[in-house]
Amino acid sequence: MMTETIDPDRQVSSFVEETLAFAPVFEEFGIDYCCGGDVPLAVACEAADADIDAVQARLREVQENADDESFEWDSLAELSDHIVSAHHDRLREELPTLEALVHKVTKVHSEDHPELESVEREFVALAEEMQTHIVEEEEDLFPIARKIDDGESLTDDETRTIEREIEGFEDDHEATAERLERLADLTNGYAVPEGACASYRSMIERLEELERDTHLHVHKENNVLFPAVESAFDADA
Ligand SMILES: [Fe+2]
């Protein structure tokens, strides 16, 4: 039987750092492990209005049954490449076609579902912000991560710029999280209305998947990549 205890004082993000298999549990209970993941489990459960005993039980279950899904990276370059291929490339593919679908569903169904007009507005803004954001990360931050790997030293100017940029990226992540929350509210927690057509259903499923993937994506940046880049500066100083 289960022997390992789940420490209520342990920082939420550290679970997902250990293995990605914990992420779905936090999704299930609506617990933020990416932007607000730097708090103890007990505090996060309270904020999400989740029963801590139930959360601990699910985490224990995962701990015992999960195949190891820890994501390994040997260098900042590898981590950056992973983020690009697993998340950025996927967004570049997904956002434009999902946007077309959102427009289509809104046009056809907004009479019966007036909230779709807000979904459309929110999504268009989100897609635009995310597309700009990932390009900025790739152009401004990831090349610096590669430089650090190569042992090149950075000028003070570069260090200051990057520190400012990381702060900006973290602010973007917060804004994205807020938009996703609004989308979840508007769609009643990504509920498919009764009698919805295949397009409507697909739109809802893809929005929910976008939320799930963005949480993971932001976690890897806020809780793994950014601190690693920052600690390289500290070691340099
Ligand atoms: Fe990113």
Ligand SMILES: [Fe+2]
């Ligand atoms: Fe990001």
